[in-house]
Amino acid sequence: MKTTVPKKLFQKAEKLIKDKSLSVTEPRKNILAFLLKNHGPFSMEEIHDGLGKNACDLATVYRCIVLFENSNLVERRYLGDEILRYEYKDMDHHHHHIVCRICKSVSKMKYCFISEIEQMIRDKGYSDITHSLEFFGVCAKCNQK
Amino acid sequence: MKTTVPKKLFQKAEKLIKDKSLSVTEPRKNILAFLLKNHGPFSMEEIHDGLGKNACDLATVYRCIVLFENSNLVERRYLGDEILRYEYKDMDHHHHHIVCRICKSVSKMKYCFISEIEQMIRDKGYSDITHSLEFFGVCAKCNQK
DNA sequence: AATTTTTTGCAAATAATTTGCATTAATTCT
């Protein structure tokens, strides 16, 4: 991954962090800017590598991602293997993923109509309902082989 | 957990294992019977403990569960924390879960109408589609406190 | 600019999962 991140995204990252009243540090800016640039989701290691070596310690990635997750800036994804991955949580673009079981490619799915189910759950007395929805399959390319 | 498992379930477990042409061993029977008796889903440790001490080694639980998963006898669940859990995969009773974010209680949800989405994904060239769908919220009890 | 508070890097600790291998158990083959 390891791509150059435009200055604009650093500024956006900085603003997002500030708006959550978190202190703005180099590692945090780098990590969030990386996630703004690249859709992911990425594992901790992938994020660490993506920043380029010596950007910050892996332990710092763990700490920042957990912080971002608690601040609702980052969303954790479970994609069927044992690795947890993270991506920027864009409130305006709720979506899910389709993961190929063979090549592990991930493609975005913007459709999601489970609000009816959520309403049912709300009727049972639950509040603050969220969901996790991912699809798995064998993609067209892998089917050809 | 650690409940006594009726003989009938041991026999059912044995049959299920045999039908997948896997060798039938004590640990495998115990583990599957435990999952037939208790809904779960359970972590590796919970399964191990549930069998009663000295039933088999924890490493054996890992090996058996992975085997069962590959044979489609057991289903892996991601419930929002970092622990993966497993339950018996009853082909006739596809379902999902609602997890309370506070007390972690898990309740079953038999509703699932995402076949339309799966069709869309199929149209994109994917095959063998499955999905993972879990809901999270704060349950009625926890809301009272 | 100085002080206080928070975060980071590094190393070490912990926890989770996997593996090698000798032993034991299950299956297969007379």
Place this chain on the structure above:
DNA sequence: AGAATTAATGCAAATTATTTGCAAAAAATT
């Protein structure tokens, strides 16, 4: 059914992933 073969298990050790303590560095506050 019993011997031979194959596969699974237990145990310990190795590996991997994640977390933590603490001194140093950086950010926020004054």
